[in-house]
Amino acid sequence: MNSKTGARGFHFNAVLLQDGWHQNVSVRLDKNGFFETLVSDKNPENLVLIDGYVVPGAVNLHSHAFQRAMAGLGEVRGNSDDSFWSWREVMYRFVNIIDPEDLSAIAAKLYVEFLKGGFTCVGEFHYLHHSPDGSRYNDPATMSVAIFEAAEAAGIALTHLPVFYAHSGFGGQPPTAAQKRFVHSLNDYARLLEDLTPYCRSPLNKLGIAPHSLRAVTPAELSDLQNLRKSITPEGPMHIHIAEQVKEVEDCVAHFGGRPVEWLLDQLPVDDTWCLIHATHMNAQETRAMATSGAIAGLCPMTEANLGDGIFPAEEFLSANGHYGVGTDSNIRTNVAEELQMLEYSQRLSKRRRNILADGNNPHVGEYLFQRACAGGARALAQTAGVIAPGKRADFLVLEPVLDGLPLAAGGRYMDYWLFGALNRAPRDVYVAGKKIISQGRHKEDRSIDLAYRRVMEKLLAEV
């Protein structure tokens, strides 16, 4: 036994590899919990037998952990023009009161829920940096450290994406009072990144750079951030919110004379180390250009539906060989199957057709969506994961061979049922770096994490 990973290897009865399902595969792990070898055999070495259906752990490429605290609380109709912008007002009320202990408790609970929902890795797009009055904590990295601690308590892999936020609108407008917890100078931001690099020595953690959006960061700041990435976290990804709202597109056109995705691709060397979050509102030319750039589309279908953002041109983007991953963004829901189902259904509703996101190589919509989201998400977070293969971290889910009382053979039909038909889609067991984190649907710290979360929520609900 290897004490760090819990096992030196496993024998999978049925496993989803890059080229489809395989039976009877033995895998060996290295000391950090990465797959070393995969061999088809009858388990001659008596490795730990995994008798369910094994699929890669999914990657959640976009989360704002604190927003979980307001899930379901922005659903009261105010006026008929309720939109992202009115939701943002509710969000800012929560922003005013969450302290580091609150954030840690909310994030730990959320990250356990991610694991139970099939996500083994999260990209935390983190902009709640300072104390509620905007002053710095004694340790300015306090809120980021709360995120690292929560990820460690939950046992999930983390790509931390501290957000650079400087302005309330295009043209370098000063931040509003509600945004004072988000704002950094470039120097302070560089110091934050440097302070966080020691947390990324674990094989589970990575650090990236996240200019909040084109409205919150000027072109000069964007190019400085690129240089910061080169010097501080050269392997880290670059994430930015883009084209989520029609108003944002209109403001961008008014200010820069170009649409957001068009302008970004024209101005900066965007490549496959970039992740464009949402990219909802693109014309046909932008859709093709973004696919060609290699940038990952960071889609958050449940949140985009909840906020009434619009529909991403997924069919056109995938036809142009674009890559995507999914995120849970505002964290109203925490299950990968729900996100992927919403992604496909949004296409069906807008095009009035069925089975849209699949291709000739894999006509099974469930499996096609899942595999692509895992691989694209891992790339977007610079995580060596997302697929079961030598060299990749051993992050995987064990799914029940019998769903809703139905014995289903491993294969494309199984994943279709799991995504679109199953009443219970919770994985039975979840492994991160070869270590079992969720066992029979339970996390070993469920009780204490639930209790801490409930205490925080009672406090917050009394205050907002």
Ligand SMILES: [Zn+2]
């Ligand atoms: Zn977001």
